[in-house]
Amino acid sequence: MATEQDRRWAGSxxxxxxxxxxxxxxxxxxxxxxxxxxxxxxRRVLEIAAGTGVLTAELLAAxxxxxxxxxxxxxxxxRYGAGQAPGADWQQADVQALPFDDEQFDLVACQFGVMxxxxxxxxxxxxxxxxxxxxxxLMSTWGPVDxxxxxxxxMAGVERAFPADPxxxxxxxxxxxxxxxxxxxxxxxxxxxxxxxxxVTLTGHADSAAGVAAGFCTGTPLRMAIESRGDLATATxxxxxxxxxxxxxxxxSAEMVAHVIEARPARS
Numbered sequence: 529m530a531t532e533q534d535r536r537w538a539g540s541x542x543x544x545x546x547x548x549x550x551x552x553x554x555x556x557x558x559x560x561x562x563x564x565x566x567x568x569x570x571r572r573v574l575e576i577a578a579g580t581g582v583l584t585a586e587l588l589a590a591x592x593x594x595x596x597x598x599x600x601x602x603x604x605x606x607r608y609g610a611g612q613a614p615g616a617d618w619q620q621a622d623v624q625a626l627p628f629d630d631e632q633f634d635l636v637a638c639q640f641g642v643m644x645x646x647x648x649x650x651x652x653x654x655x656x657x658x659x660x661x662x663x664x665x666l667m668s669t670w671g672p673v674d675x676x677x678x679x680x681x682x683m684a685g686v687e688r689a690f691p692a693d694p695x696x697x698x699x700x701x702x703x704x705x706x707x708x709x710x711x712x713x714x715x716x717x718x719x720x721x722x723x724x725x726x727x728v729t730l731t732g733h734a735d736s737a738a739g740v741a742a743g744f745c746t747g748t749p750l751r752m753a754i755e756s757r758g759d760l761a762t763a764t765x766x767x768x769x770x771x772x773x774x775x776x777x778x779x780x781s782a783e784m785v786a787h788v789i790e791a792r793p794a795r796s
Contacts, residue, residue, distance in 0.1 A: 541747050542608035546580040548743025552734035553678060554582045554640065557668055557786055560728060561639055562586035564788065568664055570594055570634035576623050576655070577641025579605050581613035587637060588615040597633075599626075623651040631660045638667040640786075643705040652718025656793055665720060665791040669711065670784075671727065673703035677782025678732060678740050681774045685741060685767030686750075695753035698744070708787055715791050723790040732782050737775040738768035 565573070565587060571594055578584050578598035587596050598613065599621035600606050610618040621627055623638075623645055636655050645651040655665055673679050679698055687694045705711065712722045734740050744750050745764040754763045775782070 539604070541751065542580050542602075542605050544743055544747030546582075546608065546612065547747075548734075548739045549747060550580060550582045552732040552740060553743075553784065554579075555586075556730040556732055556784075557728070557788075558583040558586040558639060560730065561637065561666060561668060561788065562590040564790070565635060565637060565666055566590040568635055568666075570664070572633045573597065573635045573637060574626075574628070574633040574658060575599065575616070576621075576636060576638040577601070577644065578609055578616075578618075579641075581609035581616070583637060583639040584609060584613035584616050588613060594635075597628075599623075623654060626654045626658055628658045630657050631663075632658050634660055634663045636663070636665045636667075638665070640668055640670060640702070642667055642669050642711075643702055648705075648714040649717035652715050652720050654718075656719040659793055661793055663793065664723070665715075666788070667791075668728075668786045668788050669705045670703045670786050672706045672785075673699045675729075675783075675785035676703065677775075677784065678734075678771075679703060681737060681771040681782075682741065682744050682767065684774060685770035688770045689754075689763040689766040690757055693757060695750060695757070697748075697750045697753050701749070706787070708789070711787070711789060715789075716794070719794050720791040721794040723792050725790075726788050727785060728788050729783055729785050732784050734780050734782075736778065737771035737780050740780075741768035741771045 573594050573596045575584055575598045578600050584598045596616040598616040598618050601622050603620050606618050606620050683698055708725045745767055754760055
């Protein structure tokens, strides 16, 4: 389960996240998820855990006639995302207590945010509450950590930097919710029923493995785990060197596996 620290982005983290991780790790899936959203033709969209606006921008492009409300728990992410995708209405919000009226949205979208929800059935119940009776939830969650090429190299780098006590954040949180049967059970506990679940494999491209290392080490909550153990710059350099040794210098690519889930309010 994610801790409160695991859910927090602060200071310069959004910039590092958007610069190094958004293009290579998150945008390929954002394009894919937005295309799915377009087939549903929603008019009122709520995005949860919108981060720096990677999916938000794709939703705005794919749904030009929809009203998009983008939210994130972290105020620095909201500020940054509003600058990246200004066509949406941005506000700070916690999925565990959404500040919206009942049945307000035709679509709720969440890309790689559900793993951070401390009470997943409770969060799904809130999503159910704000969805219209015929609305949909579209969300994605990472597959097992060994199915994500960047994450495998990253974990090897973290273990090299901290052999006695490597931070477990990557495997425990971002890749800690890969079981679709568990997701389905949590959805049901929150009043939602599974419509479809598809495992999707896409390829991410980055200018360098060291850049991906910098993104994870300085732009995600892994940063706090590193800083509690040692010097951030030194550790980031070690992780980057190990990732480069494994993936090669210059531009790099990696396959990434995720589950894309569509759900709707349960029919009694």
